[in-house]
Amino acid sequence: MSGAQVVAVVLAAVATVVGVVAFVRGVVVIVRTVRIGRPLPGRWAPVGPRLATLVREVLGHGRFQQRPVVRVAHWVVMVSFPVLVVTLLTGYGQLVDPRYGLPLLGHWPPMEWAVEAFAWLGLLGIGYLIVLRQRVRPRDSQPDPAQRRSRFFGSNQAWAYVVEATVLLVVLAVLALRGLEYALGVQDGETWATAVHFPLTAWFGASWVGVAPATLETAVLVVALVKILVSMAWFVVVGLLPTMGVAWHRFLAFPNVYAQRNADGTTALGPLTPLRDATGEPLDLTAVEDLPDDARLGVGAVEDLPWKGLLDVATCTECGRCQDQCPAWATGKPLSPKLLTLALRDQAAATAPYVRAARAAGASDEAVADPHLGVDLVASGVIDPDVLWACTTCGACVQQCPVDIEHVDTIVDIRRYQTLMESAFPAELGGTFTKMERRGNPWGLPARQRLDWAKGLEFDVPVVGVDVESAADVDWLFWVGCAGAFEDRARKTTRAVAELLHAAGVTFAVLGDGETCTGDPARRAGNELLYQTLAAQNVETLNEVGAQRIVVTCAHCFNTLSREYPAMGGRFDVVHHTQLLDRLVGEGRLRFAPGTGDDGTGTTVTYHDPCYLGRHNQVYEPPRELLAAAGVTLAEMPRNRETSFCCGAGGARMWMEETIGERIGTVRAAEAVATGAGAIATACPFCTVMLSDGVAAHARASGDTAGPADGTTPVDHGTRPAPGAAATGTQEPAGPRRPAAVPASAQVGVPEVADIAVLLRDRLADRT
Numbered sequence: 001m002s003g004a005q006v007v008a009v010v011l012a013a014v015a016t017v018v019g020v021v022a023f024v025r026g027v028v029v030i031v032r033t034v035r036i037g038r039p040l041p042g043r044w045a046p047v048g049p050r051l052a053t054l055v056r057e058v059l060g061h062g063r064f065q066q067r068p069v070v071r072v073a074h075w076v077v078m079v080s081f082p083v084l085v086v087t088l089l090t091g092y093g094q095l096v097d098p099r100y101g102l103p104l105l106g107h108w109p110p111m112e113w114a115v116e117a118f119a120w121l122g123l124l125g126i127g128y129l130i131v132l133r134q135r136v137r138p139r140d141s142q143p144d145p146a147q148r149r150s151r152f153f154g155s156n157q158a159w160a161y162v163v164e165a166t167v168l169l170v171v172l173a174v175l176a177l178r179g180l181e182y183a184l185g186v187q188d189g190e191t192w193a194t195a196v197h198f199p200l201t202a203w204f205g206a207s208w209v210g211v212a213p214a215t216l217e218t219a220v221l222v223v224a225l226v227k228i229l230v231s232m233a234w235f236v237v238v239g240l241l242p243t244m245g246v247a248w249h250r251f252l253a254f255p256n257v258y259a260q261r262n263a264d265g266t267t268a269l270g271p272l273t274p275l276r277d278a279t280g281e282p283l284d285l286t287a288v289e290d291l292p293d294d295a296r297l298g299v300g301a302v303e304d305l306p307w308k309g310l311l312d313v314a315t316c317t318e319c320g321r322c323q324d325q326c327p328a329w330a331t332g333k334p335l336s337p338k339l340l341t342l343a344l345r346d347q348a349a350a351t352a353p354y355v356r357a358a359r360a361a362g363a364s365d366e367a368v369a370d371p372h373l374g375v376d377l378v379a380s381g382v383i384d385p386d387v388l389w390a391c392t393t394c395g396a397c398v399q400q401c402p403v404d405i406e407h408v409d410t411i412v413d414i415r416r417y418q419t420l421m422e423s424a425f426p427a428e429l430g431g432t433f434t435k436m437e438r439r440g441n442p443w444g445l446p447a448r449q450r451l452d453w454a455k456g457l458e459f460d461v462p463v464v465g466v467d468v469e470s471a472a473d474v475d476w477l478f479w480v481g482c483a484g485a486f487e488d489r490a491r492k493t494t495r496a497v498a499e500l501l502h503a504a505g506v507t508f509a510v511l512g513d514g515e516t517c518t519g520d521p522a523r524r525a526g527n528e529l530l531y532q533t534l535a536a537q538n539v540e541t542l543n544e545v546g547a548q549r550i551v552v553t554c555a556h557c558f559n560t561l562s563r564e565y566p567a568m569g570g571r572f573d574v575v576h577h578t579q580l581l582d583r584l585v586g587e588g589r590l591r592f593a594p595g596t597g598d599d600g601t602g603t604t605v606t607y608h609d610p611c612y613l614g615r616h617n618q619v620y621e622p623p624r625e626l627l628a629a630a631g632v633t634l635a636e637m638p639r640n641r642e643t644s645f646c647c648g649a650g651g652a653r654m655w656m657e658e659t660i661g662e663r664i665g666t667v668r669a670a671e672a673v674a675t676g677a678g679a680i681a682t683a684c685p686f687c688t689v690m691l692s693d694g695v696a697a698h699a700r701a702s703g704d705t706a707g708p709a710d711g712t713t714p715v716d717h718g719t720r721p722a723p724g725a726a727a728t729g730t731q732e733p734a735g736p737r738r739p740a741a742v743p744a745s746a747q748v749g750v751p752e753v754a755d756i757a758v759l760l761r762d763r764l765a766d767r768t
Contacts, residue, residue, distance in 0.1 A: 001096060004218070008095045008225045012232075019232030022239030029242040030252070030314050033352040036359075037307030039280030043259040053265035054258045062265075063402040066643060067321075070132070073125040077167060080122030081250065083114055087174045088231055091224035094177070098220035099184055107192040116178060116200040122171040130164050133157075148329070151320030154339045159246045160318070166234040173227035179205035180220045187213055242314070243349050245342075249317035253403040256315040259308055260404040268406040269395040269616045271563040275416055275528045280306065282567070285529045286536050298416025298526065301374045302347045302382075303355045305410065312405040313345035322397035322407060327646040327668075328390040332661020335390035337397035337407045340383060344410070347382050351375065378418055386660060388414060389426050393524050393651035394611040399642055412651075415526030429525050432655040436530060440516035441482040442655060447513035450480065453491040454510075459502050463512040470546040474507040476580070477547045479561065481554040482517050483685035489692060490685030493553050493755035497577045500761055501551075504589040506580075508551070514541055518560040525652035532568070535560075539570035549573045551580050553757070555612035555684035556650070563617070576613060578683050578756055582622035585629045591765040592630045604633045605759065606677035608668065608691060609644035610684035623683050623756055630763045635675040645671065647694075649686035666701075669694025672751070679752045681759055692753045699750050 001009070044050075057063065058078075064071030086105060093100030105111045137157060138147035147153050152160075178198060182205030185193025195202045208216065238247040245252075261268040274282035275297060283297070299305050322337035323329050329336045354372035377383045388411065397407040418424045435444030454461040462468045464477065471477040478498070483490040501508050516538060519531035542550075550572050552558045562574035584590045605627055613619045620641050627634050639645045648664030658664065669691050672680045680695070682688045 004221060005095060008221055012092065012095055012225060012228045015229050015232035019235035019239070023235040024239070026239035026242045026248070027251075029349075030248065032356060033242070033348050034307050034310045034314065036303050036348075036352050036355045037305050037310040038276065038278060038303075040276075040306035040308050041280050043261075043308055046263055049263040050258050053260070053263060054254065057257050057265060057404075058254070061402075063400070063404075066400075069128070073128045073132075076118065076121040076125040077129065078250075080118040080125070080167075080171065083118045084122070084170065084174055086111065087115060087119075087177065088227065091177070091227050094220050094224040095228075098217040099181075099188070101181075107197060109197055112197050113199060115174065116198070119171050119174040119178070120200055122167065123175070126164060126167045126171065130168070133160065133164070145332075148332075151324035152318075153320070153323070154336060154342070155318035155320055156244075156246065159241070159244050162234070162237060163247050166230055169230045170227060173223050173230070175201060176223050177220065177227070179208060180216055180223065182206070183208035183211065184213070184216050184220070187216070243345055245314065245316040245345065246318050249315050249403055252311065252315040253317075256308075256311050257404050259311065261406060261409075267395070267398050267615075268404070268409060269398055270559060271567070272412055272523060273406075273409045274567060275413075276306070283528075285532045288529060296417070297420040297528070298418070299410070299413040300376055300417040300421060302344060302351050302377065303373070304417070305344070305348075305413070308406070309344075309410050309413075310348050312410070313341050313348060315403045316341045316345060316405060317403060318342065319402065321400040321402065322405075325396035325400045325643065327392060327394060327396065327648065327664045330645075331658075331664050331667055333386070333390040334384060334660070335387045340387060340411070341405060341407065343382055344377075347375075347377070376422075377414060378424065379422075383414065385424070388418065389656065390660070391651050392611070392646045392648055392653050392664065394646035395615045396611075396643070396646070399615050412524060412526060415524075416528055417526070419526035420529060425525065425527075426656050428656045429527075429652060432521065432525075432652070433527055433530060436517050436519075436522060436534065440534070441486060442517065442521055443482065443486045445486050447516075450485040450515060451510070451512050453480070453485060453494045454498070457495065457498065461498060462509040463514075464509045464545045465514065466512070468509050471509060471542075472546040472548060474509045476501070476506060476508045476549050476551045477542075477545070478508045478510045479550050479552040479557060480510055480515060481552060481557045481685070482515075483689075484553050485515070487685060487689065489688050489753075490553070490755075493685060493688070493757050496755065496757040496761035497551075497553055497581075500581060500584075500590060500757060500764070503764055504584045506584065506589075511541065511545070514545075516541075518557050518565075520556040520560045521652040521655060523560075523564075524650065525655075535565060535568045535570075539565055539568050542570055542572065547572055549575075551575050551577055553577045553685065553755070555610040555617075556686065559612045559616055576617075576619055576622070576683070578613075578622045578626055579619060581757065581760065582625050582629075585626065590629075590760075592760065592763040593765045603679055604635050604675075604677045605679045605681050606635045606637055606672050606675040607640070607681045607683075607756075608637070608647065608672060608687055609641055610682065610687045611644065611646050611650055613683055614644055615642060623681070626756055626760060627681060630760055632679075632759070635677045637671050637675055639671065647684075647687040647690035649690045654686050654689070663694060663697065665690035665694035666697045667694070669753075670698045673698055677751055679754060679759065681756045682753065683756055685755070688753055688755055695750060695753055 061071045061075050064074065086102060090100065090102055101107055133152060136150050136152065138150040138153045178201040182193055182198045182202050186209045198205060238244050242248065261273065275285070277283050277295065296304055316338065318338060320338050326335065326337055351372055354370055358370050358373055378385055378388060391411045393408050393412065395408055432442050435442055439445060440447060462474070464471050468474060480494055484494040517534050518538060519534035522534065523531035550561060552561060552574065555576065558574060558576045561572065581590065607623055607627060609620065624634060645668045646664055647668055648658065672691065673695065680691055682691060
């Protein structure tokens with residue numbers, strides 16, 4: 001070997017040893033950090049379905065469906081990584097012999113084609129991703145609002161540049177080596193030095209054929225060494241920075257996707273994960289007196305997270321797609337799912353060594369007194385209270401995440417600790433919890449009023465236990481829900497559904513004052529004790545009356561009854577009213593009159609997908625099919641179906657005031673109004689309330705003083721605290737207030753906000 005080759009071999013050997021050692025160190029650090037988390041049973045089995053999901057998600061890149069170009073670019077860059085590893089192995093041999101080729105694979109055409117194809121595709125892919133980042137990245141010269149609009153706001157740009165530069169240099173080195181190999185082969189008269197073996201590089205390699213052989217050999221040596229040094233430098237960097245998610249996700253995404261909540265690959269939405277004890281087993285808080293004195297409920301410190309939660313935060317690639325979709329972030333709140341994840345990641349990295357040391361020391365006084373243990377995530381400032389309580393649990397972050405991070409479960413677990421252990425929750429929720437405990441509904445109204453909505457109907461609404469002996473005696477048990485019973489606008493939906501079912505000849509009955517709140521607001525506010533108490537009461541009631549098939553109008557009740565009550569022993573056939581009505585239309589039991597719009601084809605309507613009906617439960621088509629059956633023209637908002645923008649009411653936000661940034665409901669209402677539709681159709685009472693408020697606020701802001709079509713002013717309707725109540729302050733929540741009447745002359749130009757059932761009821765073909 002020449003002196004240059006000896007130097008190159010030594011440099012490559014040293015770099016490889018250092019790189020491998022550093023990388024292994026990084027792996028060990030991450031594994032140890034993840035292992036401080038609590039047990040989480042069931043995340044490794046069943047193996048077959050989980051492996052199938054892993055292969056499908058990785059190769060199919062299904063979570064990139066809203067970004068097709070990024071999907072392709074990221075896919076080719078991802079696949080180029082293992083394919084081009086063979087060129088790294090070849091590079092070591094080329095340091096000794098510039099003409100070296102791997103045995104068997106070295107000049108095997110299929111492998112050569114794959115290498116060249118993915119080298120070029122990888123170059124194009126990483127080039128596109130680099131340009132994209134430069135186009136949308138935040139810039140210091142921009143004002144803060146403009147910077148926040150970038151999904152890369154808060155991401156570590158330097159780390160991203162390291163990764164992008166590494167990929168770029170490696171694929172360029174591979175292509176350069178292929179051209180040099182072709183030129184050397186032609187000079188040597190090798191039979192493999194043809195376009196068959198070099199289909200995508202022979203065209204520029206041919207221009208080097210006339211270069212002196214010694215020069216070509218030196219070039220191969222230099223380029224191969226550069227490729228090795230760049231690769232090993234990357235291993236050193238990521239090994240020394242185990243929190244560098246933008247690099248580590250390349251490896252951690254595989255176990256994280258495999259261990260996702262649902263083995264079939266469905267998103268971690270719908271039901272929440274149960275509150276678990278230190279062993280990972282679900283906790284039954286209805287027997288709260290049996291809990292040990294040192295029980296920690298929820299996630300107070302980073303070591304309270306389950307191991308999957310710690311793997312989540314280590315896997316985050318900082319792509320910002322969750323942040324880009326978050327309604328809280330989009331309206332100026334401090335919550336970014338990405339930044340919250342990164343804060344937990346950094347806290348876990350800083351805390352893990354002390355946790356391991358304390359556990360190794362056992363129950364010694366020093367271990368127990370270690371100030372690094374049990375650090376309250378909120379009280380210590382790792383997570384700001386305004387960040388924690390801004391979440392609407394809409395699930396947009398979970399649905400968008402390409403590596404299956406379970407943001408909502410983590411946020412609710414932290415809320416559980418704050419609510420159950422620290423009693424540290426927004427002041428408005430105190431009144432809501434009390435009303436739910438004492439009256440069984442967040443409005444605090446007496447149960448005897450639960451049937452007031454039925455007054456004046458042309459038919460009787462039977463009550464189970466009074467008019468019918470059992471729910472099995474009718475086709476459906478109609479679960480009215482708290483909003484449907486007490487909130488004026490939701491009552492219209494309840495009446496409309498009842499009238500539509502009656503018109504279709506469907507028999508149904510209600511529980512009347514036997515209903516109580518499903519517990520959804522309590523659970524998503526972290527009050528698991530209150531949720532389990534209410535849920536147990538409801539499950540007992542439903543089982544006693546023989547409930548088998550239940551229809552609901554509230555998307556939150558739908559999710560709770562169908563997806564969460566099975567864990568409490570309540571297994572029922574639950575449908576949303578849009579699903580049942582769509583079924584009745586399909587059976588020909590409901591017919592609607594021709595359109596009544598100015599053009600005779602029907603009113604133009606835009607439909608808002610409720611998060612807990614759409615994203616959480618994948619019910620997208622029945623509401624749209626109903627609108628089509630009613631003869632209306634559907635004008636979709638830009639954000640619809642999986643990317644629908646939240647109304648702002650989920651996660652118990654219905655009962656909390658928005659004091660930071662814009663109101664989420666107002667932003668969504670403005671988007672709906674911009675479609676030019678004459679009506680905004682909803683399928684959830686929470687959405688109806690928030691969008692009605694939003695439309696009124698948008699009208700005032702735009703100088704239009706018109707009110708909604710029903711002649712009421714929805715703002716401050718008693719469903720939420722008064723404006724100005726602090727999000728985490730000490731003010732008492734405002735009580736219910738009745739809507740004020742608006743003169744009919746003012747009702748011009750403001751779209752009506754109404755549940756689909758109300759729109760359908762008004763179009764019944766036989767309606768007089």
